[in-house]
Amino acid sequence: MQQTLPNIKDFTKPELIRAVTMLGEPAYRAAQLHQWLFSHRTRSFDDITTINLALRQKLSSIYSIRTATLDDCRQEYRDDHEIPTTKFLVRMHDDETVEAVLIPAEDRITACISSQAGCSLRCSFCATGKMGFTRNLTSGEITDQVWLLNDYLADHYGQKITNIVFMGMGEPLLNMTHVLDAIETLSNHNYRYSLSQRKISISTVGIIPQIDLLARSHHKVKLAVSLHSAIQKNRESMMPAAREYTLPALKKSLAEYNRLTGQPVTLVYMLLRDINDTPEEARALVKFAKSLFCKINLIDYNAIVNIKFKPVYSGKRELFLRSLLDSGLQVTVRKSHGASINAACGQLVTESRQQHLPEEPH
Ligand code: SF4
Incomplete structure (x- = not known):
């Protein structure tokens, strides 16, 4: 009851x-x-x-007071950090599951959390996109993910989450009200645990009306845009949402975001072998990014069973990176962590669902 x-x-x-x-x-x-x-x-x-x-x-x-639970976890240890990258399956009151990941780095411990159960946007490289949309998470379910991961970190390693990214399952700007409500609570400095909004990042495929709203809101969160190609046709083929939110319109919206907030935008670019790692793509990215106040985050792809994409060869990554740096762009490279625990979003939930499927009748 x-x-x-x-x-x-x-x-x-x-x-x-x-x-x-x-x-x-x-x-x-x-x-x-x-x-x-x-x-x-x-x-x-x-x-x-x-x-x-x-x-x-x-x-x-x-009323009830509901609390999500940690259901399963996978870990990957790295030589350079005592805390493993840890991916959790988080179970909600209605048995819906989402993923949340603890990602340690030299100077930070980031919680990557989900904003929706499933996702309607069907990006072709993403396991969550394959499962379709189930529902938005409520703000309580979003804050629960952070508390659960933070408690785990405190209990096992005596440390706290230092950064939050909305880069797990779902498109956060399609659940903007609940995401921003959760951020208000997480950044309440009078509470036992809180984070500055500057340490919280929302990652979007580029939902332009919501980017415009965010730019005009009083929130101080960081904005990251999953670009993955600066060539319209190629971007659309990977990300169906790009048909509606085209590159020229996106660029205009990001320039306005820069102007209104005075803040940079992170352009996330996941390198996919023979798809978006060519010199032509690098030139298009330079052209797109050059007039924006932005930095580029190049990331590796974690191969997913049943999805055709493959990670870039390291030589091609170096060439791509060199052309961006030679053009004066600010670039960070994120090495792939968590390949052995399927750290790309949606893979653990997909596996868990497959394990719980009833057996085929013989
Ligand atoms: S990459 Fe993000 S927006 Fe695209 S399908 Fe996956 S969860 Fe949705």
Whole structure:
């Protein structure tokens, strides 16, 4: 019964104020409640000792407090870091699963989290794109992923998450309200754990109307755009969303984002063997990026079973990188981590679903 009631962790502070005042309680109760839910991270109304028993009983008859769980994890150790890259399967109250990954680096520990269960955008190189869209995650389900990973990190290694990227399953800008609500909570500096919004990055395929909204919002999060090709025809063939959000329109929107926020944009470019690693592609990328305030993040592809793409050869990566650097662009190269644990998004959920499929009748 509890689990069918609305999850109070999905409420923003203003929504909590409304809920509490509708019960005839003063608004400051909402601030207490928010703190208990997101700083103390209580799992039961009974624990909220600063709120009187009658209100606790009322709340628990109307709302639930749901918490996602870690269901499975895969790890990959690297020589240069004591903490392994760890990918988790996170299970929601309705048994829907998403992925979240801890990615340690020299100077940071990043949590890569999901914004949707599945995805409607069908990028051809992505395992999540193959499974289709199930539903948006709520803001409570998004913050839960961060708490769960942070607790895991604290318990096992005595460390904290230093950065968050919305680069897991789903397109965050198609679930923008819940993503931004979650970010508000995660960046609340009065709470036990919080992060500056500058340490949080939203990664999008380039949903232009939402980029424009983000540029005009008061949020200070970073923006990353999965570009993967600066040639319209090639980009469309990999990313169907690019048909609607074309490269010229995207470039205009990013230039406006630069102007309004004063912030750079990261252009994420995943090198795919013989697909987007040619000199012609490098020249197109230089042309696209040259007039923007941006940096380019070149990443390797993790091969996925049943998907035709392959990682780039290292010699070609060097040539591609050299042409970008020679043009004066700022470029970082991210080596592939997590190949042995299928760290590209959607692969662990796909495997888990396959394991849970009923056996074919003989
Ligand atoms: S790459 Fe991102 S936007 Fe594209 S299908 Fe996968 S999850 Fe969706």
